[in-house]
Amino acid sequence: MQLGMIGLGRMGGNMVIRLIRAGHECLVYDSHAAAVEALVAKGAQGTTRLEDFVAKLTKPRLVWLMVPAAVVDPVIGSLVPLLEPGDTIVDGGNSYYHDDIRRAGELRAKGLHYVDVGVSGGVWGLERGYCHMIGGEDEVVRRLDPIFRSLAPGVEAAARTPGASGEPEPAELGYLHCGPNGAGHFVKMVHNGIEYGLMAAYAEGLNIIHNANVGSRSQVDDAETTPLRHPEHYKYNIDVARVAEVWRRGSVVASWLLDLAASALRKSPDLDNFAGRVSDSGEGRWTVQAAVEEGVPAPVISAALFARFTSRGASDYADRLLSALRFEFGGHVEKPKAEQ
């Protein structure tokens, strides 16, 4: 099947390669000639001119965007005048699903189709396959099935769930039509919100293990420090990297994220190549906001999100106010950093 890809970064480029390997015909467009050439070398056709790109696509056209969320609207704005009724735009980036609902409406008025696809898989997707969460009209999504099927990992990537038999359904291959427009990115949004929670659970737990030796450290003894009542319970020097490794097999907490944690800790057990300023790229925020609007609790996911904010210094003013209050009511003076 023919597909035109716009955006040839880490994700888009690898997806094209995976599609070519599966026998699909890929046209690629990027304003950077080098990015285009790299994929032409792998078997794609390519261009740095958008008009060319559109002209070369067979009608009804299928254009897949793999660009940062912030530029999806401008790219669609450039594309629309070149497209014709019946063409389809797929947004495979990390758009906010509110934008999908709006865009689908705007494009529908012009006779164009819009499909929102949340894609998970990161830099590993080329070999491992990508997981797709899809929102859009039934028939349009159905037409794209060969693409999804080739990008997805396939049923053999995991044991079948007990009770599943016969011809695997798409969800078992690694893609799911979740509902009308926005549903794909809605599910991807929550996927990432869960990811924040999972990551934070591992990080908290491994931090507790990392600090299992507090009873061996010299204890400060002053009115501003809580004494450790039983230092003898905290005298363990535990190899965190090996703990991550051992949990990968047979334990209840085995996961792909744990595999990655084991990998990171093997490279650098103290993780001192990182400063601990953790970015967030939107989906965690939107997940919390969706929970709030739905009126359902999300204490774990929000705690994970807030920890990222705090890691970047966003609680400094609040923390200073706490110290100020302690000084006001009790005359407590902040301890200098070295003594904490």
Place this chain on the structure above:
Amino acid sequence: MQLGMIGLGRMGGNMVIRLIRAGHECLVYDSHAAAVEALVAKGAQGTTRLEDFVAKLTKPRLVWLMVPAAVVDPVIGSLVPLLEPGDTIVDGGNSYYHDDIRRAGELRAKGLHYVDVGVSGGVWGLERGYCHMIGGEDEVVRRLDPIFRSLAPGVEAAARTPGASGEPEPAELGYLHCGPNGAGHFVKMVHNGIEYGLMAAYAEGLNIIHNANVGSRSQVDDAETTPLRHPEHYKYNIDVARVAEVWRRGSVVASWLLDLAASALRKSPDLDNFAGRVSDSGEGRWTVQAAVEEGVPAPVISAALFARFTSRGASDYADRLLSALRFEFGGHVEKPKAEQ
């Protein structure tokens, strides 16, 4: 290698079978004759008399306990008079690691060895293998290596971590000597704390997806209800079971717990065979308490733990106080249940 097993429930029984399959010699003891007979039928030797059990074990004896945490001390109390210096007791249950430190000291004074082992794997371990987190003296743990090796899943249970090569170390097989006594159950405790966090992350996220249709429900319109500003953003009826399934392949949130969620949701998409009163069996509590004593934050794990408490009605008094306060300052009257 010879091993005597006390406690033939879900865990202990299956571990014996796995050991027998691997060629070890297993003596089993349980006060329930049926439990013993079932394992004798599988190739174990067995008895319902503790004296017999101890007498039949070759010295230095290896006695492995797989009993509820609450009865470990009584069982050790019965065993100790029958054992001799050099014998080893392994506690493979879910003991609090404080008890391990105490017990190891008491047994050491009698010339006995004690090994604490956190075992993960649940009802699946027989086929999948068990993950072991071990605390104890170096030499004693080394002597038990053949047992751990047979119970563990083995390196082939997961792809090797990038950078690992050569003869796999024990952590890659699925067992780890974490440190001196208590270290095994300490790591297992945190393992379960993480498990609480992971489970809660999935539960919160899938609940948000389950409620993605709030905009389609009839909205109550009164001063006690926050109106949904954009019902058009919450009109999705998403198949939660299929979402769990699709994430199993290629996505960042794939895990063994997700596999189980997919399995549970396939059996019962509405989960109406459960009431949602979630038990906790101690390790989550201890993990939070360890974090507090170490002075390290655990907001995700504690949120997960507290959600379980709340699911059992433990916040009722607090909630009633909130309603009472709202009535006091604003004259707000609680809404009847049906209208929420």
Place this chain on the structure above:
Amino acid sequence: MQLGMIGLGRMGGNMVIRLIRAGHECLVYDSHAAAVEALVAKGAQGTTRLEDFVAKLTKPRLVWLMVPAAVVDPVIGSLVPLLEPGDTIVDGGNSYYHDDIRRAGELRAKGLHYVDVGVSGGVWGLERGYCHMIGGEDEVVRRLDPIFRSLAPGVEAAARTPGASGEPEPAELGYLHCGPNGAGHFVKMVHNGIEYGLMAAYAEGLNIIHNANVGSRSQVDDAETTPLRHPEHYKYNIDVARVAEVWRRGSVVASWLLDLAASALRKSPDLDNFAGRVSDSGEGRWTVQAAVEEGVPAPVISAALFARFTSRGASDYADRLLSALRFEFGGHVEKPKAEQ
């Protein structure tokens, strides 16, 4: 000063009485004749016809709305055709500040002024005075000063902050011009978010005291229940109502909310006149969403908000999933309600 009030409920009606007492001229409008008559009896002029109401106001008119957030826009829609350039609309309800920004722009285009005022004080404000947080144009807000001054509690309502001297500034009287449009409701929104956090802190703490006797209750002893290691630490039957009372004088946690808690607990120590289904009326949600958009952590306020959601059953699906997962990996069966 003359003021026209629309909305004569708990808040609006009392505010009118307080203004009349202070010598202001109040016109009131409500579609319910009884509400109007009640205030006429207190010295207001009144009408049930909106045209009348507007006609009787001296130009430039001052119209203050004290209506539910959901009807502010419709009321403004009815008012606008009757008003003239230079007139001012004050929204003293609990509007979302986004709406203030929008409305101010729409009204500005018609030559009308808009002031958003967050009013705190609840049913107690008539005697205690109201706290006002104000957003709008400098000059317009300045013109309303006599109104705010009369509604506010006045400086004598609390000891002056150390360092304050001379003529008290408005913030010391109980009203503050916080910034341009929206700033008033923004600050009120956060005020309510804080209120959620404060209420939850008291509720949690008093719940811990209420349950200080768990060690005296009969303990269930099974694998699904964490045993209480030291029941002797939890044998207190503490009088929660008296605890709330004693903290009111001399302690660090004294507050007006605590006064109300003491009042509620005096009436009903077990609070059994409440079911514990706690409503939320929007500001807590918006506060969390503002925190998320600003990228600053709000773990306490969000935990308080989520506890309210949970009190209304919003975590049921999530809880059932947790039970389902526990069954899947460990064969754990939910305990019946009676045994928890």
Place this chain on the structure above:
Amino acid sequence: MQLGMIGLGRMGGNMVIRLIRAGHECLVYDSHAAAVEALVAKGAQGTTRLEDFVAKLTKPRLVWLMVPAAVVDPVIGSLVPLLEPGDTIVDGGNSYYHDDIRRAGELRAKGLHYVDVGVSGGVWGLERGYCHMIGGEDEVVRRLDPIFRSLAPGVEAAARTPGASGEPEPAELGYLHCGPNGAGHFVKMVHNGIEYGLMAAYAEGLNIIHNANVGSRSQVDDAETTPLRHPEHYKYNIDVARVAEVWRRGSVVASWLLDLAASALRKSPDLDNFAGRVSDSGEGRWTVQAAVEEGVPAPVISAALFARFTSRGASDYADRLLSALRFEFGGHVEKPKAEQ
């Protein structure tokens, strides 16, 4: 009434002065002569020799300790040989209530009485009075009533709770016999846990207001930063100090802690005299641990506690792991500090 005070720091010294003013006879002991002399100048009798101190007290003796929690046991150890059956030791510090239970038992065996008293009031208590939460035997506590009555603020310190009439009971004066030994410090412990939650609620809320201008700051635009969708909603420069001031009168969030916040912010609106490393002195930790042992949720209090831990760098390892994971799955590189 006669009382011997050991420990003449911020709390103990002021309590003695307040007792002397009320006509009580105070003997003071401290190893620092200057501390003793200062109180002798105020009308106390004093000594730097413990034997002297005990000898001068009329039997049955009343010895009140106001020393750091860590030295209570050593001081009691020195005292006990000097005391006689029927004497009473009061611990007015911040002891863990578990220690009270133990100490009371040990002292009871020697015929000595023990009373645990949680005292709130901080550096303000001399003028404002102290709030006392008391644990101990009925008769012993009753005997100390004149002391508690003089230290307490008295009923006039706050309006009486609606429904209270007649002779005020002790709780209305500011002291409460909460139960048997340990109950006093148990209630004080929870009091402080609530205090953590209240402080954090204000700190979070004021931080949200402090950051209400994020839409006016220059926005970084890269894949690692979530764009602010509506910068026009976050263009407020709000005077946080005045906000704290305005809430003090008439609002629902008025409290003594808010008074202190207004005071601190008046001195330093940017709080730049503090670094934001917030100490915790034990009671918050114990409150969370009590909640966990009771099996009741405390998400707000624990979030407040964890924020303090994090303010001191305790989540660094966890944060670095999150960055490491993001690099592993998505190739995300941490942003340098300046760009956040």
